[in-house]
Amino acid sequence: MPPLKFFSCTKVLLGALCCLQLYVTNLQAAELEITSMIGQNFSPDLVSSINTTNTLPTSDELNYAVAIAWQDSPTGQGQVLINYISRDFTDDKDQVNHSFETLYAHFSGVALFREKGYVTTVGFGIGATYFNSDFDDVIYPSITAAIGTRYEFSDNLALVTELRGYATLTDTDDPLFCQTNNCVANFDSTLWLDTQISIGIAYSF
Secondary structure (H helix, E strand, C coil): CCECCCCCCHHHHHHHHHHHEEEEEECCCEEEEEEEEEEEEECCCCCEEECCEEEEEEECCCCEEEEEEEECCEEEEEEEEEEEEEEEEEECCCCCEEEEEEEEEEEEEEEEECCCEEEEEEEEEEEEEEEEECCCEEEEEEEEEEEEEECCCCCCCEEEEEEEEEEEEECCCCCHHHEECEEEEECCCCCEEEEEEEEEEEEEE
16 A cells, blocks of 8 residues: 655644544534643664664654543543654664654544543544655554543543554555665564553643
């Protein structure tokens, strides 16, 4: 499956905002919740284009996320989640450091399991992953799954903790890390797996 090509991250952000606006317009009567999160991302490795037996570690960086959710039922939410990571890797040809950005956009369902003093959350979503390197940019389909907790300080404010994973269907021959015919890296497999541990604040209104 060939990746979708875009000229810049701006078009991706505009598309995500348009989709978000459609959902928000239809949910004006529902209770909405905005969550901002920050956490540590754990990245898989790339593989060298020069010697495919060599792996190229990608840096484990902070991830930043914003989610807008609405109450579907007393025990469930619908959610739009945007997550951003900026990391880098060093090629083994010229030992040059390269930037490698990732933007996740997903529509998710979140189940709420209320316990005494806290809420356990389990979420699953489908969407897209936007990759942007020093050379090119692509979009691939992806899914996400998460388990977390909510400690509610009031009816409107909660502390959120979360363990989340992303799985993106990629192409090992994609020219994301290539300039003309000069490539420095490739995806190690057809499945790119990111994992994160995050903490954040949720505010409902």
